[in-house]
Amino acid sequence: MLTYRPETARGGWPGLIRAYERYLPITDKTPVVTLHEGNTPLIPVPTIAERIGKRVQVWVKYDGLNPTGSFKDRGMTVAISKAKEAGAAAVICASTGNTSAAAAAYAKRGGLRAFVLIPDGKITQGKLAQALIYGAEVIAIDGNFDRALELVRGTAERYPVTVVNSVNPYRLEGQKTAAFEIVEALGDAPDWLCVPVGNAGNITAYWMGFNQYCRENRCSTLPQMMGFQAAGSAPIVEGKIIEKPETIATAIRIGNPANWTRAIAVQNESRGGYHSVTDPEILEAYRLLAAEGIFCEPASAASVAGMLKLRDAIPADGRIVCVLTGNGLKDPDTAIAQASATFHRQVSPDLTSVARLMGFA
Ligand code: AN7
Numbered sequence: 001m002l003t004y005r006p007e008t009a010r011g012g013w014p015g016l017i018r019a020y021e022r023y024l025p026i027t028d029k030t031p032v033v034t035l036h037e038g039n040t041p042l043i044p045v046p047t048i049a050e051r052i053g054k055r056v057q058v059w060v061k062y063d064g065l066n067p068t069g070s071f072k073d074r075g076m077t078v079a080i081s082k083a084k085e086a087g088a089a090a091v092i093c094a095s096t097g098n099t100s101a102a103a104a105a106y107a108k109r110g111g112l113r114a115f116v117l118i119p120d121g122k123i124t125q126g127k128l129a130q131a132l133i134y135g136a137e138v139i140a141i142d143g144n145f146d147r148a149l150e151l152v153r154g155t156a157e158r159y160p161v162t163v164v165n166s167v168n169p170y171r172l173e174g175q176k177t178a179a180f181e182i183v184e185a186l187g188d189a190p191d192w193l194c195v196p197v198g199n200a201g202n203i204t205a206y207w208m209g210f211n212q213y214c215r216e217n218r219c220s221t222l223p224q225m226m227g228f229q230a231a232g233s234a235p236i237v238e239g240k241i242i243e244k245p246e247t248i249a250t251a252i253r254i255g256n257p258a259n260w261t262r263a264i265a266v267q268n269e270s271r272g273g274y275h276s277v278t279d280p281e282i283l284e285a286y287r288l289l290a291a292e293g294i295f296c297e298p299a300s301a302a303s304v305a306g307m308l309k310l311r312d313a314i315p316a317d318g319r320i321v322c323v324l325t326g327n328g329l330k331d332p333d334t335a336i337a338q339a340s341a342t343f344h345r346q347v348s349p350d351l352t353s354v355a356r357l358m359g360f361a
Pocket of ligand 1: 070094096097098099100166196197198199200201202251297299300325326
C-alpha cells in the first residue's frame with residue numbers, strides 16, 4: 001500500500017507554511033495551498049568571489065528553484081491560502097511576469113479565479129507561457145507595470161477581488177522565510193544581503209525575516225541591505241518616479257515602487273543602500289553566473305552586478321549573499337542572444353563533418 005505524507009514529500013520539506021507555521025499568520029482554519037515552495041539552495045560562487053580582489057565569501061540564494069521558478073511562490077502560498085480562508089473567489093495582480101505566474105499557479109491550485117494585468121509585449125516568453133497554461137485570465141494592457149498596478153487597485157476598490165501584489169501583507173510574510181533559510185544555512189545572518197529591487201517588496205520581506213529571527217535568538221547580527229535597481233528604472237536611487245522605465249531586466253522595469261516608503265526604512269535601519277546597475281553590467285553578471293553553472297534571469301543578476309560594482313566598499317572577510325530571484329528559463333530569448341558559446345548550425349549529418357567541427361579530423 002502506498003502512503004503519501006506531505007510532511008515527507010520533497011526530502012521532508014512540507015512547504016514553507018508548514019515549515020514556518022509558528023512564524024506566520026496561519027491558524028487551524030487556514031486552508032494551506034502549497035506546491036512545496038521554499039527550502040532553496042544557498043550556493044557558494046567562488047570564482048565570482050575572487051573578482052572582488054580581497055578575502056570574501058559569496059553565496060547565491062537560488063530562489064529560481066521554486067515551483068514556478070521565482071521567489072514569488074513564497075509570498076503566493078501565504079497570500080492565496082489567506083485569500084481562500086477569507087472566502088475570496090478571485091484574486092488579481094499586476095505583474096512584470098513572475099507575480100502573474102505564481103498567482104496563476106497557486107490560485108488554480110486553491111480553486112480561485114486569477115486575473116493578471118501585464119504590460120503588453122513587455123513580459124518574457126516563459127512567464128507569459130506560465131500565466132496562460134496555469135489558466136489565469138490574462139489582460140495585457142497598452143501601458144507599463146505601474147499603470148497596471150493602478151488599475152488593479154482601482155478594480156479591487158470596486159469589485160470583489162483580492163489583490164495579491166506585494167501591497168498584500170501576506171505576500172511579505174511568506175517571502176520573509178527566505179531570510180530564515182539563509183540564517184539556518186550559515187548559522188547567522190551575512191554581512192551584506194544583495195537584492196534586486198523593483199517594488200521593494202522582497203527587500204522589505206527579507207529585512208522583516210532577519211529581524212524576526214534575531215528577536216527569536218536564531219541569529220545575532222543583522223545584514224546591511226543592499227538594493228539594486230536597473231539604471232533605466234531606478235526611482236528609489238534617483239528619488240523620483242520614472243515615467244517611462246526601461247531595462248532589459250523586464251522583471252524590475254518598475255518606475256513607481258509600491259513599497260517605496262518601506263524601502264527607505266530598510267535602508268536607514270540596516271545602514272544599507274540603493275544603487276543602480278546598467279544593462280551591460282547586469283548582463284555581465286548574468287554570464288558570470290552561467291559560467292558557475294547557475295542560470296538566473298537578468299533581473300536576478302542585478303544583485304551580483306551590484307555587489308561587483310561596490311566591491312571597494314565590501315568589508316574584508318565579508319560574507320555576502322546575493323539573491324537570485326528568478327530562473328533563467330523564464331527568459332530564453334535573452335539567454336540565446338547573450339550566449340557566446342560555439343553554435344554550429346546546418347551541419348551535415350555525417351561523422352566526418354561533426355568530427356571536423358570538434359577539431360578531431
Ligand atoms: C525576478 O512579477 O514585480 O522588489 O510583477 O520578478 O519585490 O518587486 C517582479 C519583481 C526581482 C523585484 N527579481 O522584487 C512582478 C514583479 C525578479 C522579479 C523582482 C521581481 P520586488
